[in-house]
Amino acid sequence: MKQGLFFFALSISFSLAQGVTKPIHTSATLITEYDAIDPTQENFIGIRIHLEKNWHTYYLNPGDSGAPPKPKWQLPSEWTLGPLLWPTPKRISVPPFFAFGYEKEVLLMVPLTFTGHTVRRNEITIRLDLEWLACKVECIPYFATLRKTLPIQSQRLKSKDAPLFERVRSLIPKQKHKALITQVTPQAVTLKVTGINYKQALDFIPHPNMPLAHILPEFSQSTGQALQIVLKRYPASAQRLNPLKGLLILNSSQHSSNAVIVEAESPKTSSSFAAKIALCLGVLLILFLTIFKIILRKVPQKGNSIP
Amino acid sequence: MNFIEMKRKTSFPSYLCVQYFRYIPVLTVTMMLTACSLFKTQEATRQKAQVHESAPEFALPGHDGNTYKLSDFRGKYVVLEWFNNDCPFVKKHYNSGNMQEIQKKITSQDILWFSIVSSAPGKQGHISAEEAMAIKNQRQSAQTAILLDPTGKVGKMYGAKATPHMFVITPKGTILYNGAIDDNSSSNPKTIQGSRNYVTEVLNATLSGAPVNVHHTKPYGCSIKYEVTP
Numbered sequence: 001m002k003q004g005l006f007f008f009a010l011s012i013s014f015s016l017a018q019g020v021t022k023p024i025h026t027s028a029t030l031i032t033e034y035d036a037i038d039p040t041q042e043n044f045i046g047i048r049i050h051l052e053k054n055w056h057t058y059y060l061n062p063g064d065s066g067a068p069p070k071p072k073w074q075l076p077s078e079w080t081l082g083p084l085l086w087p088t089p090k091r092i093s094v095p096p097f098f099a100f101g102y103e104k105e106v107l108l109m110v111p112l113t114f115t116g117h118t119v120r121r122n123e124i125t126i127r128l129d130l131e132w133l134a135c136k137v138e139c140i141p142y143f144a145t146l147r148k149t150l151p152i153q154s155q156r157l158k159s160k161d162a163p164l165f166e167r168v169r170s171l172i173p174k175q176k177h178k179a180l181i182t183q184v185t186p187q188a189v190t191l192k193v194t195g196i197n198y199k200q201a202l203d204f205i206p207h208p209n210m211p212l213a214h215i216l217p218e219f220s221q222s223t224g225q226a227l228q229i230v231l232k233r234y235p236a237s238a239q240r241l242n243p244l245k246g247l248l249i250l251n252s253s254q255h256s257s258n259a260v261i262v263e264a265e266s267p268k269t270s271s272s273f274a275a276k277i278a279l280c281l282g283v284l285l286i287l288f289l290t291i292f293k294i295i296l297r298k299v300p301q302k303g304n305s306i307p
Numbered sequence: 308m309n310f311i312e313m314k315r316k317t318s319f320p321s322y323l324c325v326q327y328f329r330y331i332p333v334l335t336v337t338m339m340l341t342a343c344s345l346f347k348t349q350e351a352t353r354q355k356a357q358v359h360e361s362a363p364e365f366a367l368p369g370h371d372g373n374t375y376k377l378s379d380f381r382g383k384y385v386v387l388e389w390f391n392n393d394c395p396f397v398k399k400h401y402n403s404g405n406m407q408e409i410q411k412k413i414t415s416q417d418i419l420w421f422s423i424v425s426s427a428p429g430k431q432g433h434i435s436a437e438e439a440m441a442i443k444n445q446r447q448s449a450q451t452a453i454l455l456d457p458t459g460k461v462g463k464m465y466g467a468k469a470t471p472h473m474f475v476i477t478p479k480g481t482i483l484y485n486g487a488i489d490d491n492s493s494s495n496p497k498t499i500q501g502s503r504n505y506v507t508e509v510l511n512a513t514l515s516g517a518p519v520n521v522h523h524t525k526p527y528g529c530s531i532k533y534e535v536t537p
Contacts, residue, residue: 065469065530067396067492095535097468131495133395138431139529141395141494209525 025052026134030126030146031107033165036156037124039114042082044165045126045148047071047108055136056101059089061208064097066139069108069132076124078116085109087171088249088259091203091216094137098214100205107168125149171258173247179264181244182228189241191229191264198250204229204262207245242266356465358485358522362476365461367423369452370439380419382478384513386506388488389462389531390422390453391432391470392442395494396528400471401446403496406488409507410449418510420450425462427534432470433457459533469528473506477513484509486524 026049033044047069049057058066073081087106092099112126128146133139183190189212201219206212213232220228229248233241244264251258356363362385366376377385388406391397400406410420424439426432434442439453456462465474466485475484484505491502505521512519 062527065526065528067494067527070493094530096463096533097530099530131493133494135529137532138393139395143495211523 025055025136025140026050026057026132026142028130028132028142028144028146030128030148031161031164032148032150032159033162034156035159036151036153037112038154038156039119039152040154041113043112044109045112046110046161046165046168047128047130047146048161048164049102049106049108049132051102051104051106051134053104055134056092056099056103057106057132057134058099058101059205060086061100061206061210063092063099063101063214064094066099066101066135067133069130071108071110072129072131074127074129075112076121078114078119079124080113080115082111082113085111085172087168088173088247089205091205094135098216099135100214107164109165109168109172119152121152123149123151173259173261175260177248177260177262179262181242181264181266184241184266186233188233189231189244191231191244191262193227193229193248193262193264194225196225196227196248196250196260198227200251201227201229201248202251202258203247203249204231205247205249205259206231207247210244210246211241212244212246356474356482356485358482360482362474362480362482363461363464365456365464367454367456367461368436369454370436370443371452372436373452375421375452375454377476378480381480384418384478384510385476386413386418386420386510387465387474387476388420388422388450389467389470389472390424391426391529391532392424392434393431394470394529397470399494399496399499400488401448403499405496405499406471407446407448409504412507413510414449414451416510416514421452421454422448422450423454423456423461423467425456425459425467426532427459428457430532430534431529432532457534459531462531462533467526467531469526470531471528472526472531475506475509475513483513483519484522486521487526487528490524492527 028050029048031046031048033046037043049069051057058068060068062068071084075081086108087102089100089102092101092103126148130144130146131141133141177193177196179191179193181189182192204217206214211234213234215232217232218230220230231244242265244262246262247259248262249259362377364377366374369375392401397406414420424432424434426434434453434455436455439455442448443450443453454461467474471488473484473486473488474482477483486505488506489499489502489504491498505524509519509521511517
């Protein structure tokens, strides 16, 4: 018993001495696609987040609650990072709410390019201060400082994580598609998407800050290939809906990714056109009534009048 | 002049107009009734609290054993904060002393602040009145009261989703603000400094007579641990 306690205390002191606090339900690592960084190419580095069973972390739009991972990078000034590439998330039910995120594992890729004039060093150190939230029902915030030093050279080999980069790359929505907002009511907004090949529409995940409720949308296929999507509005919101952006998740063999980025707008002229028509009709009606009144006054009343 | 006389003295189109004028009051009443029924249907479909509309009425027990009814505070500004003592995002604001500081500033201006706990029994954040009292003392928080909503009825009525989720109610009883406490969804207390606190901004603006620029934001934090009804 005493021996057990000793080893337990020793393990704690060891981990504290190492400056390591091992997260219980999740862990994060910094990985690269190649074993070196090529200054003439776009290099992909990635944040790999592992999660225990039934735990999840969040997409850029976390849904009804939660928060997306927040990376803070530090790297030499002559190197530039592109935007974080978010793979298609999953709808996670947290009754009575919905979250958008990832379970088991997620790789958040980011492109790194050399934007300086001359390469002065033969290696690069990338430092990442990462904050992410892992939730089951309850949530735990995690913070980690991750570092990776890599040689800078054009001769390079794929790393052991390269297959993961390949796989995740195909899950990043790239294809953009325009759509029309066909109806807006205080409760819902209806989109019409045309020209996409799909077997079945599965979900619509709004981009962040869209004033939409996160409940499952209603899909219906109208004539031809047009897809109609009815999205519930966030009841408390008075925010503008136009343009409305989100990920349309499809079951399709046509696309490498199963999601397309949809950007929907109201027909630009429709509201002003309707207003003009209404105005013209109103003017015509007033004109007609005025003429009618004048005619009634001027025309002698024959036949119907009684002498 | 009776209708027959009118018919005799007027031309044919005028006669028609006169004939239809008789139905105008009936038509008006019908239209008004239809409009009222449509309005009622629309109201019924709106279940959640909406900005610029009346704040849903509630009466909830407080940490001190008193019952707090919203309509009793008509004439004063009221701040509602959904609260879960174990949520990391709530801890961010309370462990740093940020929330207490805001509460002190706001309640000193004769504004009421209620922290509402909608966690269901057995779920994270659920507390009894005694526990609420202990938390208030331990955290030295300055809210008017911690209110207990274990059925989640009030939380759901307001559409509260996260902790913290904030509402500002005007003295007339309408919702002025619905959303996050600030613009930084990090759980790191270091991010509080430099973040934009919407609640203080909204109250400062409205109290000084300036226009309120933000009425609605997306709340961030832990999901409220409501009782899940099948």
